Amino acid sequence: MPAGKSTVVQPGIHNPGKVAYARVSADHQNLDSQLDALVSAGFRKNEILVDVESGTHDGRKAYQDLCELIRKGNISEVWVYRIDRLGRNHYELVSFLKLLEDSGCELISLCEPFVKEWRSFSWAFRATWEALGDARYELMRLKERQKAGITAAKGRGKHLGRPRKKKS
Numbered sequence: 001m002p003a004g005k006s007t008v009v010q011p012g013i014h015n016p017g018k019v020a021y022a023r024v025s026a027d028h029q030n031l032d033s034q035l036d037a038l039v040s041a042g043f044r045k046n047e048i049l050v051d052v053e054s055g056t057h058d059g060r061k062a063y064q065d066l067c068e069l070i071r072k073g074n075i076s077e078v079w080v081y082r083i084d085r086l087g088r089n090h091y092e093l094v095s096f097l098k099l100l101e102d103s104g105c106e107l108i109s110l111c112e113p114f115v116k117e118w119r120s121f122s123w124a125f126r127a128t129w130e131a132l133g134d135a136r137y138e139l140m141r142l143k144e145r146q147k148a149g150i151t152a153a154k155g156r157g158k159h160l161g162r163p164r165k166k167k168s
Contacts, residue, residue, distance in 0.1 A: 017076040020048040021066050023085045027052050034081040037110050041079060055088035063087070067096070070103050082111040 020043045022034040031050065038048050049062040063086070069075045078100065080086055087093055100107055109115040153160060 017074070018043075018079060019066060019069060019075050019077070020079040021050075021062065021085065022048055022081060023051040023053070023055060023060070023063070023087075025052075025054045034085065037081050038079060041110060043079065055084065055086070058087065058089060058092045060087075067099060070099055070105050073103065075103075075105055077106045077108055079108045079110070081109070083107075083109045083115055 020038040020041070022031055022038060024031050024034075029052075031052075035045055035048060035050075039045060049066050051060040051062040053060045066075075066078065070078070083093070086096060097107070099105075107115055150160060
């Protein structure tokens with residue numbers, strides 16, 4: 001699936017009131033581990049909302065569709081492989097948690113089982129908050145590594161960006 005594309009499904013066919021969401025940032029990344037885990041949890045592949053786009057972009061099609069399904073009250077549970085699959089913008093993730101809370105919708109993370117209890121126990125809320133911070137932290141580290149790599153490449157005289165046009 002090309003980057004910036006999403007797959008939208010009508011949830012509730014096999015799992016009434018439940019929806020699964022998976023995301024990778026680029027089409028060279030592999031969704032299989034997320035999809036396999038969600039299928040093992042009882043979802044069919046055609047019931048999983050999928051985005052292939054950076055988690056820093058809040059306007060992802062399947063993510064926006066997910067939020068709309070929650071707002072309409074069609075969903076009681078959102079399943080993800082890991083909470084950072086919902087996005088890397090921690091402000092947006094806090095907004096998403098507020099949407100879940102306002103809608104009475106549960107969040108299930110296959111890799112972070114404590115997330116389901118985020119409203120019930122202070123330790124679960126703290127662990128969920130830290131998971132959100134980890135997503136943001138990883139994004140910041142990624143940008144630092146990218147910037148360092150670009151600086152090093154420029155220092156070695158490597159041309160970055162589009163190929164230079166040949167002078168005729």
